[in-house]
Amino acid sequence: MNLEQLDAQIAELQAQRAKLLDAKNLQPSPCLKSGNREIVVIGGAGQLGRLFVTQFRQSGYVPHVVEKDDWQNSADLFASAALVLVAVPIHKTLEVIAQLPKLADDCVLADITSIKQKPVEAMLAVHDGPVVGLHPMFGPDANSFKAQTVIVSEGGQANGYSWFLKQLEAWGAQLRFTDAAEHDRAMAMIQVLRHFSTIAYGNHLMHESVDLAEITELSSPIYRLELAMVGRLFAQQPELYTEIIFSNKENLDMMRRYIQRFESLLDTVAADDKKAFQASFAEISAWFGDYAAQFLHESSEMLAYQRRLK
């Protein structure tokens, strides 16, 4: 076989594979909760809420979407639900939790907000039953939980919500357990600083009147990917990013420290001090340790794939 024939055959098999996967995803996962299977998803019309509703329905649960307007008429539903999942925008989460009506003692109360300490505390304050905070680590473009990371910050009465975590695993989610405070510290780096500096970088490109067409054309594969990682953010809605960045003012000091370090390093360039600059580089390399080589390997594999896409 020549290259073209091989490529055609690989493409054909991959199309078959995609169909097979889709069919597999449509097969309902088992329902792991017997008895009362009614579930309330507050904000279930939102992007991530909708995914939960679909999955619950496919697995044989009876999910109810409750939005602001039908709150008053839902007292019975809240009183009998096996799970109440708060899936509203981040800036409304605490307010919605505070206004929850009385839930059954064995009802699981959970949220899926991008911060965890305050929501978990708020849920524990209003509910005596099982409480668990979740943070699904994927964007709205995902259409299943398969191989997706979901961070779990435990609230209380783990035995009461274990069926719900098992259900997430049955859908394919990979659970990672972490303390709510530790989660928020990690996310300050993972989300807040990263999103913010990406927005600042896009802002800079715009004000420098960079020619995007030219820069894309001239780019190395690695820079093209980096540019894509910046540009992709601006194809999305600003609300979530805004809320994540504005939700925790403690991160302001951390981001100001980033600026200071950026400036100090820039001073070594201004002073033409290559020795100091390379000493910093060596120190950071040592700190990254084995991760540096691992990251080089991972990203090189991705770049090789990107080249094949051309």
Add this chain to the structure above:
Amino acid sequence: MNLEQLDAQIAELQAQRAKLLDAKNLQPSPCLKSGNREIVVIGGAGQLGRLFVTQFRQSGYVPHVVEKDDWQNSADLFASAALVLVAVPIHKTLEVIAQLPKLADDCVLADITSIKQKPVEAMLAVHDGPVVGLHPMFGPDANSFKAQTVIVSEGGQANGYSWFLKQLEAWGAQLRFTDAAEHDRAMAMIQVLRHFSTIAYGNHLMHESVDLAEITELSSPIYRLELAMVGRLFAQQPELYTEIIFSNKENLDMMRRYIQRFESLLDTVAADDKKAFQASFAEISAWFGDYAAQFLHESSEMLAYQRRLK
């Protein structure tokens, strides 16, 4: 066929494909220069220089590697060469060009440095024959020119070096022509700011005592990729990055403007001014235009691939 069988068959075909590609890469490209085929690669023992030497040899040329020590004994070689390629580290390029002995009038003089304006000017100053500046846009891990971008900044007497550009294309390189000054302006964004802020970001992670193991474990696919793009830099030698960043002090002002913009945007967060922040976001989105959606699509494809690698 089930999923496992399909995956096995796809893997088998991809292995065949890789073998076929390797075999293809080993086939010598035609030698496009008749007559005097002797070529001098100054710094040909370096990573990128070595790739040129290998390719020239496979195509039937007679490449000679000249390093600092054998400079004195190479006068005859320089006088008769069809091409002299300067492939020394960036901070030595101008010095090496200035010290070149007299070349034949039809000899092509070329360099492969990451900046272009000064080297092209320097080559034009010492050589009356064909002069061309190249910038291969790929890292030392590439083992061929296949599908790789090479930027060409024309010096003079294009007819004299057209055989050399055709040879690069025969090896699979994709040539992009740009004015030397324009090249340097674009690279200030593509290389200087990007590399520098990546180093500053790694420095910040270190000083914030971030737990890399935890952060990798908790990351979304997109952040894991971003972290990989930062960490990969520190698996490499600092010299090239240092020279690129230190080679052009005009970039200092541009990087200070980046800091100022970063701070202004951070001030909107400190002032809790979501409206101003979202207005900036909208302005940048509009500026990215169709590229935003294109970048989202490209990077999502890569992330889907990354998930399959798991």
